[in-house]
Each structure stands twice: as C-alpha cells, then as structure tokens.
Amino acid sequence: MIKQVLIIALFLLTLSACEKDFVIKDQASSSKMVVNSLFTNGGKMNVFVTGSYAANGANAIHSLEDAIVELYEDNTFKEQMKYVNSDTVGTFGKFQSSFNPVKGKKYSIKVTQSQYGQALAEDEQVIPVQILNYYVASYPADSTDFTRAKIVVNIHDNADKENYYKISVWAEEKLSQVINAQGDTMIYSRIKSYKLMPTVYLSDTAREWGLNLFFGDNGFNGQNKTLEFDFQDATSKDKLISSKLWYEIRTISKTYYQYSKTLELYRQTNNTNSSEPSYVYSNITNGYGIFASYNAQTRSTVIK
Amino acid sequence: MMQWTRVFFLMSCVSLVCPVFSQTNYKVSGTIWDNKERLPIQQAVVFLPEQSYGTISDSSGKFSLLLSAGSHQITVSYLGYSKQDFKLHVSRDTVLRIEMESNHLMKDVVVLERKKEAAAQHDANGLITLRREDILALPALLGEHDPIRAVQMQPGVQSGNEGTRGVFVRGGSPDQNLMLIDGSTVYNPSHLYGFISVFNSDAIERMEVHKNSFPASFGGRLGSVMNIETANGNEDKIQGSFSLGLIASKFNIGGPIDKKKKTHFALSIRGCYVGAYTGPISKRQFKSAGYNGSIAYYFADINFKLAHQFSKNDRIELNYFSNYDFYTFTKKVESTAKSPGESTILQKVQWANYVSSVHWIHDFNSRLALHTAFSFSDYELNSENKYHYSAPETPYNSAFNNYYDLKSTAYIRDYTLRSVLRFTITKKQTFKTGVEIKGLYFETGKGKEEIDNTWIGQKTNTIKGSETKALETSCFVEEEYSPNQHWTINAGFHFRTYTVQGKTFTNLLPRVNLVYSPVKSFSLRASASGLSQNIHLLVASTSNILNDYWVPATAKAAPEIGWNFSGGMMHKLPLFFEWSVDGFYRTMNHLIEYKEGANYFNRSWETQVTNNGKGTAYGMEVYLARTYGRITGSVAYTLSWSNRKFSTLNGGESFPYKYDRRHNIAFQMNYNITKHIALGLSWVYGSGNMISVSNQSYNTFDGVVHYDNYVKRGNPYPGSGEEIALYSGKNNYRLPAYHHLDISFTYKKRVKRNEHEFNFSIYNLYNRLNVFTVYQDYRNDSNGNRVLVYKQLSLFPILPSLTYIIHFGL
Secondary structure, three states, X not given: OHHHHHHHHHHHHOOOOEEEEEOOOOOHHHOOEEEEEEEEOOOOOEEEEEEOEEOOOOOOOOEOOXXXXXXXXXXXXXXXXXXXXXXXXXXXXXXXXXXXXXXXXXXXXEEEEOXXXXXXXXXXXXOOOEEEEEEEEEOOOOOOOOOOEEEEEEEEOOOOOOOEEEEEEEEEEEEEEEEOOOOOEEEEEEEEEOOOEEOOOOEEEEEEOXXXXXXXXXXXXXXXXXXXXXXXXXXXXXXXXXXXXXXXXXXXXXXXXXXXXXXXXXXXXXXXXXXXXXXXXXXXXXXXXXXXXXXXXXXXXXXX | OOOOOOOEOOOOOOOOOOOOOOOOEEEEEEEEEEOOOOEEOOOOEEEEOOOOEEEEOOOOOEEEXXXXXXXXXXXXXXXXXXXXXXXXXXXXOEEEEEEEOEOXXXXXXXXXXXXXXXXXXXXXXXXXXXXXXXXXXXXOEOOEOOHHHHHOOOOOEEOOOOOOOOOEEOOOOHHHEEEEEOOEEOOOOEEHHHOXXXXXXXXXXXXXXXXXXXXXXXXXXXXXXXXXXXXXXXOOOOEEEEEEEOOEEEEEEEEEOOOOOOEEEEEEEEEEOOHHHHHHHHHHHHHHOOOEEEEEEEEEEEEEEEEEEOOOOEEEEEEEEEEEEEEEEEEEEOOOOOOOOEEEEEEEEEEEEEEEEEEEEEEOOOOEEEEEEEEEEEEEEEEEEEEEEEEOOOXXXXXXXXXXXXXXXXXXXXXXXXXXXXXXXXXXXXXXXXXXXXXXXXXXXXXXXXXXXXXXXXXXXXEOOEEEEXXXXXXXXXXXXXXOOOEEEEEEEEEEEEEEOOEEEEEEEEEEEEEEEEEOOEEEEEEEEEEEEOEEEEOOOOOOHHHOEEEEOOOOOOOEEEEEXXXXXXXXXXXXXXXEEEEEEEEEEEEEEEOOOOEOOOOOHHHHEEEEEEEEEEEEEEEEEEOOOOEEEEEEEEEEEEEEEOOOOHHHOOEEOOOOOOEEEEEEEEEEOOOOEEEEEEEEEEOOOEEOOOOEEEEEOOOOHHHHHHXXXXXXXXOOOXXXXXXXXXXXXXXXXXXXXXXXXXXXXXXXXXXXEEEEEEEOOOOOOOOOEEEEEEEEOOOOOEEEEEEEEEOOOOEEEEEEEEEEOO
16 A cells, blocks of 8 residues: 555656756856946046856956057047046946047047957947027926926027937925034935926937936927926925926937937846846947947026 | 458449530449458558559548449458459449458568559648547557647657647747647647647547648648548447546547437547646645645546438538636745735636537539538637735734735637538549638737725726737639649639738738659659738747737738748658658748837737748758558658848847747657557657847946936946846747657457557656746845846656556447
C-alpha cells in the first residue's frame, strides 16, 4: 500500500509547474558606450561618458575618464574636451568645452575609448524662439476663487526650420512661515509644477513627467503664434511667494524632441508583463544616450 | 494451398438521364469485406490492369470507379487476403459487395499491385492525409493519441514551444491555420495550453492538411487548412471502446440504429480530471510557501454524428462537437500578529467551443453531386478575477476593506451556409464550384466590475466591451485535369468579400497547382496561391503567451492578404520508403502588431496596434518515411525564416517574427515487436521563439541637476538620471530550443469480441524543462540595489501515464 502511495505521489509531484531564474546570455558583449549631453548656448557643453551594463546586474555606473572626446563645429575640429571631476556627491564627472555653443552652428563629437571603440553624434545648436510677450490671463486669487488659471504666450517662430518647443510652468508655494530665535522670518516653500492644457490646437504634442508640454511648429512655421494654456489645481495667488508665476520655454532640436517623447512613453510602459517594450530614441552611433541641443528662456511674472 | 474464394454480386438498377458525351461511363461502386470477421477492408486495391486504372477502398471499405460500358477485367487485392480476378460487364451503374478470404500469409506476402500509381498521384500534390491509424501509431501521451501532434510530425508543421496553442505552418502563426471539423471552423483547438488538442482521436476518421497547395474551394486563412472528418460509426454493427487513464477517460460508441442500416450514429466523450491531482499538490506547495491556495484544471469534450441515407441519392448528416475547459486558482493569506490583514485571490478561466452542422449530400447522377451544409461555430472565453483584502482596526490604523471582482467575457461566433457542386466530366477531368455566406460576431472585453472599498465606497460598473459584426461571402470555381498519366493540373479562383463597419473588402484569389510524374514513383510539384484572412492574432513580443489576442479585421485593420509559392519533389523508394523535398516562399500584407508601449489590457485594441505591416516567410522541408512494415516511422526537418516589417516598429527595419523558429525536427517511429506488443517513440526539436528582452541598461543624465529636479519625481540620486532598460531591437532574443523525447508501450489482446489494450507512456523522458513563459521581476542584490531579473516558467516535466482501453463489439 505504501509503495503504491509513493509511486502515485511521485507521479503527482511531477505534475506541478517549475519556476527558475532565466539567464539572458551574451550580456557582456552587448555593452556599449553611453554618451549623454543636452547642451545649450547658455553655458559650456557638458558631455557625460559612461558604459552600459547588464540588465540583470547591479547598477554599475562609472564614468569613462580615459575617453577622448573631440568636439567639432560645422565639421571643423574645435578642441579636445577636458575631463572635469564632479564636486557633488552622487553625480558624475564630465567632459566640458571651453566655450559656449553658438546659435545656428552644428556641433559633433567623436568619443573614443579603448574598451568601447568610437561613438559619434551631432546636433545643431538651436536658435531660440522670440518671446513677444507673456501674461497671466486669469488666476484664482484665493482658495474661494474657482477661476481657472490661464496663461498666454506670444512667440515668433523661426522660419525655414522644423522647430520644437517645451513649455513648463511652476510656482513657489508657501508652506509655512516661522520666526526663528534670531527674530528672522523663515518661509518654508515648495515648487509646484502645473500640467498645461493647450486651448488652441498644437501639433506633435507630448508630455514630460505628465506635466511639461512638447509641441511642434506645424501650422505656424515662420509666423507669430499665440499660445494659450490653462491648468487645474493652481495654487491660489495668496499662497504664492511673491505672487509670482514662473515659466520656461525651451526651443529644442528635433533630436531632443524625439528623445523626450520616447523617454516619456518608456516611463509609462516600463512593465513588459503588461505592455510592449518601448525604445528610447538615441542619436549616438555605436553607442547609447543622447546628444541634443536646446535653449531655455525662463521668465517670471507677478500675478495681478 | 489454393483457397477457394467466393464473390457475391448485388446488382442495383438505377435509371438516370445521362449527359450526352462521346463515351458513356457508369459508376461502379461497392464495399469490400472480410468474409470471416464481417469487417470492411480499407486500402484494398481495385485495379483494371488493361487500363492501368484503379482505386483503393476507404476506411469503410467503400470504393468507386467510373467505367465505360462493356467488359472489364478487375483485380481486387489486399495483403493477407487471396487476390481475386473477375470480369465485369458494365451496362449501368453497379453496386458490388466483394467478400475476401484471409490467406494467413501476412508476414511474407509482398503486394505487387500495391497502390503505387494512385498513392503517388495523391501524395504528389503535397496533401497530407492522416487516418485514424496514423494518429494512433504515435506514442500516447498521458493516454492520449493527439491528432494535432500527429500533424506536427509532418514537414513544415511546427509544434510551437511549451504550452503554445495551435500549430505553426511554414513560418506562420496559429491564426493562419483554418481548423475545420466536418467543414465547420474551430477557433481554439487546444486544451491544457496546447498540450492536448480538443480533437478526440476516437472520433476522427481522417484529417487532411493543405499547406503546399490550396484548392480554390478553401479560403479564409493565409497558412494552411486542416479539415477533420469525423467517424461515421460502424456500418454493420454497434462497436465502441472505453478507456480509463490516470488523468483522462474516454467513451466511444457507434453503429447502425435501424434494422435496414440506413441510419448510423457515432458518439465520443472524453473527460479530464487532472484537477483532482493538481489541487492537493498545489495546496501542499502553497502551504510550504506560507499561504493557502490551490490550482485545478478540468476539461471535457464530446463528438456526436447522426447520418441517414434517405435514398440512394440523398444523405443527411448532423454533426456536433463541443469542448469545455475550466481552470481555477485560489490563494488565501491569513491574518497574523505582524500583518493583521487577510487577503484572498480567486481566478477562474473557462473556455469552450460549440460547433454544429447539418449536411445534405445529393447525387443527381453518377457524375453530378451537390453538398450543402449549414453550420454554427462558437468560441467563448469567460474569466473572473476576484480580490479581497480586509484588515481590522489597530491602535494605528482604522479598519480597512477592499473587495474587487471583475468578470469578463469574449466570444467569436459564426453562422455559415455553404453549397458545393461537383461535376465529374470524365475520368480525367473534374469541375467544382460553390458559394458560401458567413455571418461573424466578435465580442471582447465585455464585463462587470464590482468594488467595495472603505475609501471609495461601493461601485458596480458594467463594461460594454467591443462588439464587431461582419459578413463574409465567397465563391469559387476549380477544375482538375489530367491530360495523361504524367500531368495533373488543378486551377481555379476563389473570390471573397468581407463587410465590416460599413466597409467592404474584396479579393480575387487565383490558385494553380501542377504535378508532373515522369515515372510512377517520382513526381515534381509546384503551386501558387492567393490567400486572405479576416482575423488577426496580436502577438506580445514579450514571452507571456497569455497576452496573444485574437481580433477581427475591421475598417481600420484590414484583412490580411498574401501569396504562397511552393515547389518540390517526391520519390517512392523500395521497401516502402519515400522521401520528399519542398521549398516555399510566402508573402503577407496588412499585418498588425502591438505598437511600442502598447498596453495588453487596454480594451480598445485598435488604439494599441500599428497596421499595414508586411511579412515574409521562406524555407525548405525534407521528409523521409517508411510507410509499411513492422517498423514504420518518419523524420521531418524544416529550415525556415519568418520576418516582419512595419514603418513604425524597430526603426522601420525588418525584424524576426515571434514565431521565427529556424530549425524544426520531428522524428517518430512505431515498432510492432509482436502481434500484441508495439513500441512508439517520438522526438521533437524546435528552435526557441524570438522575444524582446532587455539585455543592457544605461543611465540618462544631463548634469542639469537643480532645475530638472523640480519636475522629476522619485529620483533618489540627483545627477545619476534614470535607468533605461535597453532593447537592442524588436524580438532580439531567441529563447532556448524546445525538445522532448516521448516513448510508449502498447499491449493488445483480443478475447472473443473484445480487445483489451494497455498503454504505458512517458512524456519528456529526459525531463527537459522547456520554457513556457519568461517574465520580468525585480529583487534586491546583496548591496540593496534593486535589479531586474527574468524568471522562466516550465509546464511539463517528465510525465508517465497508464491507460487501459477496451474495444467492444468487434
């Protein structure tokens, strides 16, 4: 009887499903150089060079200090970028240019490293959009005011180019105010960003972190354009520090736009048990990452 | 010693109005019987040596010839029986009953007149025909001789990876195969994740697989047509069988109902009770993991056929098939002092096919026949996911209750009316034409959601789902012509319309198939076929097969169309060997795929796909078989490529299809050790599927820390950016190969009118853990860093089984 039970039990045990780790092969040989640089004419160009790492290994980022980064302007060699160590814990060293990129010039880099070979990338330094004017059309005065916040920005789009933009709006919200032992007034605050909803049609829209808005100039290329946005959950004016509203308009290259749009999709769909994998755009030849230009114009306005 | 034989003639007179042709031909038909066992003899050769013309009897012992008026010398032969020669004078349609006597020379007789001519012509088309005995010759797995597994042993037909449903023909996907049972569509042919098909081998008479060439009468799929003809039941007496196995049992019975034997029935029932084992096993496993739970799975299927011969010219058949699968998973985590909260998960999935048809076959005369059928086919999938969590009040938290129940349903349904006219112009020329009209109904994502949450309150949502109705019509003309004994040409057109959401798609699809046999044992073949299909299969590029999703063609996702080109040769060798080599090239258009970042659970599937894709598949197949003797078997090898291309996927570059499986090998052998004992062996090997995995990661950061941190969320390392899992391309990784070796031993013994059969089989003899699915997970490494890991699930380890079968009424 026992023998029969054991035979049956052995058979029954084999019916159960088996689970084990699945090892992805050839990960080391797939490692490539990673080049990251979002540069602007408003400061020196910084290029971060690291290597990719196995997907199921620990986060092993390290800066490739021994890489040689050559910078070209309009296909003419400009300089070999110097490595600058980081002075902030948790951040990384970078290769830095000695000058600010110039509007309208094409910049390309050639990054050579003994382990990873050579990676190439290029992008043109964008010419910033002209902001003609900006104002707050409506805004809630206090917590009993349910007026929907609305801003208007008038821009002039540069002609003969396919231009892309990113707009962000935020405010500094007062959290609390205390007087310390020295009699000084300490104001504690936080930055609150708003999700802008365009009230007029904009082409090629995309989001960043679900808030900031990307759009293209299809429909107003080379023309003046009035952009109107409203947003919910605006902190009432009486709770803002200095009653100020901040906005930034970035003129971005098409490369920057493609990178940001695909990165946002990636953020939303990163669980491939329930969604298809998505691919973050890269313009690095023989590598990963991004080399793209932008120009940021940051303004503030006092809400009247 | 000479054995005297007797031949009985039953003459029937039929007065017919015959078409006016230069030569009058009459139908000579009949049945060949074993005069002692009172059983029909199939595969007996009926041959006219003076005309080099003949045929073979079918599984009911029936045969049919078209002979001119006058005297004909006829030879009837079959291995183990005394050959008969007689002269027949034909002046009208004639029905014969031929009784043959065994000569007990089965071991040593070589049948000289074996069906070389007929078989070479038939096989030369590339049509695969599997009879019940071919299916039964394969090793029984868990007591089941599965017909789909028998088809998967053929060249160009792949079995798919572990647990993959359906068959894969020449680089195609499961949706590209039309599965018919008595002419009606079966939408989901799988039990137990494809391990066993829904087709009970006891109920099957024959199975035809068209993958090389497609007669104009068939349409609706791009890859292949598999047509199962169910058994009619014994014509002479009630017979049946009963089998009892460790996880499944079957009952089969059939025979005449009335004394005149004009009405016959066949009934087959099968039930699987594997849940009786998985329940206790899984309970023990979950207990050791710290919670209560169990998994159970059951299925059943039924086949029924009723046929009545009203007159010599009219026959009606009623067919019914259905299967029912039920899976349930429960898990309960009890409340503890550390975690004062109790949770329960219940998951139920149930799917079923319901297929029925009525056929009327009318013979106008010996040349002209009309077959009309009305059929209904329904596939339903119902699921329920229930979750309940409750926590009592504690000094730190108030009581909390969260109840969620989601029931959802989906179905595919069709109503079809079809009529086919067949006209035998001469012995060498046949003409067929027909029409079909089909109403299609698809419903997905319909359901009901119930919520009871302490914070949200109670809510009930009715989920409307998506319903699509479509109308499909088709007509065809087809002619087969053999100008001489070397050539056969089959050509025709298939015209199809599909109307959905106010839009009509039309396709005119030509078909041509050529066979050239310079000598009787050798043939060359070539074919070209235009095909279309009105159904899509959305395939997840991750490995989770549960996310493969069937959807109808719509106004936005047009029907798929394609071309199949095929060419090859076949050669019959001595000692019953035969071999063939074929090459194929297929194109596909209007394909759809999930787009990047698509959500598998979004009910609006049309918003999650990208369309207008193209596909190509090409390769070659080599096949060697021994079809007769004590040891029979075959080995089939397929080398193939299958790619897809979409402008919005993979950067517009071509990428391997998920089911691009480079190599496929199928080996099977059956050895009749003695009259009572047989050994069966099979081994299958297939390259793994292609899936998308992240094999590298990198970080994004631009050094602009102070501003971007205002808008970034959840980034604990300022300046280190975000970790991006990198996919070097779509379907960039090949899963490990799938292979397993199976063996079975069968012992049969006849006792009076019953035959007892014992079968012992082992599936996956060397216990290979083939990949069923791969999924993403995360865990912390020794430094506390969260790292991505992949996990593999395997379904079927080594599985022995024991089955007892009794065949009664013999």
